[in-house]
Amino acid sequence: MAEELLAFSSDYMEGAHPNILTRLNETNMLHTAGYGSDEFSESARNLIRKACACPKAQVQFLIGGTQTNAFAIDCLLKNWQGVIAADTGHVAVHEAGAIEYTGHKVLPIKSQNGKITAQGLEKYISDFYDDANWEHMVEPGMVYISQPSELGTLYSLKELSDISKICRKRKIPLYLDGARLAYALGSKENDLSLKDLAKLTDVFYIGGTKCGTLFGEALVIPNPDFIPHLITQIKQHGALLAKGRITGIQFEELFKSDLYFQLGKEAVSYADKIRQALIQAGYKLYFENPTNQVFFIIPNEKLKALGKKVMYGFWEKYDENHTVIRFATSWATKKEDLDSLIEVIKTI
Numbered sequence: 001m002a003e004e005l006l007a008f009s010s011d012y013m014e015g016a017h018p019n020i021l022t023r024l025n026e027t028n029m030l031h032t033a034g035y036g037s038d039e040f041s042e043s044a045r046n047l048i049r050k051a052c053a054c055p056k057a058q059v060q061f062l063i064g065g066t067q068t069n070a071f072a073i074d075c076l077l078k079n080w081q082g083v084i085a086a087d088t089g090h091v092a093v094h095e096a097g098a099i100e101y102t103g104h105k106v107l108p109i110k111s112q113n114g115k116i117t118a119q120g121l122e123k124y125i126s127d128f129y130d131d132a133n134w135e136h137m138v139e140p141g142m143v144y145i146s147q148p149s150e151l152g153t154l155y156s157l158k159e160l161s162d163i164s165k166i167c168r169k170r171k172i173p174l175y176l177d178g179a180r181l182a183y184a185l186g187s188k189e190n191d192l193s194l195k196d197l198a199k200l201t202d203v204f205y206i207g208g209t210k211c212g213t214l215f216g217e218a219l220v221i222p223n224p225d226f227i228p229h230l231i232t233q234i235k236q237h238g239a240l241l242a243k244g245r246i247t248g249i250q251f252e253e254l255f256k257s258d259l260y261f262q263l264g265k266e267a268v269s270y271a272d273k274i275r276q277a278l279i280q281a282g283y284k285l286y287f288e289n290p291t292n293q294v295f296f297i298i299p300n301e302k303l304k305a306l307g308k309k310v311m312y313g314f315w316e317k318y319d320e321n322h323t324v325i326r327f328a329t330s331w332a333t334k335k336e337d338l339d340s341l342i343e344v345i346k347t348i
Contacts, residue, residue, distance in 0.1 A: 081141025
């Protein structure tokens with residue numbers, strides 16, 4: 001029998017946290033209202049509102065990150081507008097044109113370590129309107145960022161505050177993709193809270209798919225009237241789950257005892273140990289980041305031997321003789337697997 005590979009290729013390869021599976025089984029045969037109007041979904045909404053210190057927020061549950069991004073961006077933009085995003089941003093690189101499929105253009109701007117800056121944002125918008133032909137171009141109608149960034153880096157409270165100020169000055173929405181938000185909140189370098197996100201962004205989502213749920217993302221709109229006819233628009237986009245309680249139960253479990261935050265913190269602590277082991281073994285980190293994704297450079301001749309022991313994620317070709325790959329920890333990472341990976345790092 002072939003040796004089972006250590007699983008560090010991504011952070012959404014497993015099923016769901018045992019607490020969630022237990023609760024889904026306990027409630028399996030109950031009769032509840034559909035489309036998220038059940039008691040479990042409302043309980044989850046209230047727990048999230050409390051965590052965000054935003055008692056009037058609209059909270060709705062969708063299925064996955066790409067669906068949530070495409071839905072939110074389509075709702076927030078007028079039909080002649082596009083969305084500003086980092087040139088490394090998920091919607092610009094890894095969503096197969098999902099935003100463009102809705103009829104809107106992604107407007108990439110230069111990033112620094114995966115993040116946009118307030119100065120770069122202001123310059124992009126100013127340059128757009130300084131162009132005499134701007135009415136013949138796609139107008140920047142909103143800003144997309146993610147926390148953490150696609151490279152695992154973090155926006156600080158000051159950085160997000162500065163970006164928020166530009167958006168409010170320009171009267172355009174600020175939207176934050178929180179697919180891996182648990183791993184940002186769990187980092188020792190993080191100084192942003194859910195409360196800050198509710199104050200500084202117009203719409204954001206709390207990712208569950210990558211942190212313990214079978215599927216599901218919680219879309220949070222601090223101003224409940226910001227997106228009118230929200231349920232109708234979700235249904236028009238084919239995103240309204242009939243058995244809505246399935247997502248509600250999952251988020252209720254994540255937030256009723258701070259499980260979401262605990263899982264993120266543990267995964268990040270494991271990633272920190274992997275980074276330390278790689279550095280001690282003489283490998284060079286490609287991106288310096290404090291979250292659950294570890295990017296490093298490896299000689300091509302070592303990839304085959306590594307692949308016999310570990311599932312890793314390809315990132316990009318570094319040069320003719322080296323490749324950038326990724327290890328990712330998650331809510332499901334086991335300490336014994338971490339210890340085994342560190343031993344592999346020492347010997348490969």
